[in-house]
Amino acid sequence: MGLLDLPAPVFAALDDGMAWVLPPTPRLALWAAIAGTCTLLLYRALSPQARIGRAKRTAREARQRLNRFDGEFADAGPLIKEQFVAAFKHLGLVLPSTLLSILPLLALLVWIETAYGYTYPAPGNTPTLTTVPGEFQSDWIGEGKPPEQNGERSPLRHILVRDDEGVITEVVLTAPVPVIAQRQWWNWLVANPLGYLPENSALRRIEIALPQQTYLPFGPPWVRSWMVIFFPVMLIVSLLVYRWARIE
Incomplete structure (x- = not known):
């Protein structure tokens, strides 16, 4: 925190x-x-x-x-x-x-x-995931779907990131936050509720295209x-x- x-x-x-x-x-x-x-x-x-x-x-x-x-x-x-x-x-x-x-x-x-x-996607919807660098494969798993590496029921809404050798990290979405990255010096002031990616990993950032909450019935999303x-x-x-x- x-x-x-x-x-x-x-x-x-x-x-x-x-x-x-x-x-x-x-x-x-x-x-x-x-x-x-x-x-x-x-x-x-x-x-x-x-x-x-x-x-x-x-x-x-x-x-x-x-x-x-x-x-x-x-x-x-x-x-x-x-x-x-x-x-x-x-x-x-x-x-x-x-x-x-x-x-x-x-x-x-x-x-x-x-x-x-931001908010979580509606049941059955899968947000676009972007990794930096883009050589990794990322999978959105939600609604209690079992991950591929075992037969256990997974937590609601989490992300698996793989390379050629298998899963390298798993991120559980405990809050609707659209970005998770490696820890930076400014995180002592503002922390990421999702935690951080391993510092020794080549994976530097995951961007999650979560839907933005809206509060007016008109105009483009940013309005x-x-x-x-x-x-x-x-x-x-x-x-x-x-x-x-x-x-x-």
Whole structure:
């Protein structure tokens, strides 16, 4: 589990509770409203609002003095320096709080991509599998079909990858995730729920063409994804909270 995956059980429990009264699309909108509100209020609590306000006024005054300057460009050096110093001071006050306040949002986005991004194919349907490199043979096994190498009943939805000598790996789909690859350095931050391919294997990546979940009844697939619901709602709520809370 990666660092940003730690809150996932909490998000899942809350979502399961909301599912008793709300279908997926309103739940997405509610998650977006929560994300926009909490991110802005957390930023307000963590940031030095009074100092940021003074820095903004100082930067604005420096910019106005530079705009009013009517002399030679060579004589404008002190005013240009003053403007840059004020701008960087403002940035230095804002940046740490911004980075801290978006961490919960990033964790929520990671969870939503898994929970609301893709789904399993309908019974009897087989998704397209692509291996990198493409010299391997991959088989989708679902609905309790027995794999070829033994007579035991297999787990629901898993993938067998073979080379000329036989099966080299098996991936059980415990979550609707469309990619599994070898572990990378960034997986300490965001882990793959399916695990990872063996590092000593020539197989580097498996892509699974899982169907994308849709939340609007019209438009191409990319317009009907969770992002089209989540981000506009979050933006609108964030702007409203920004004005209501008078955040600097």
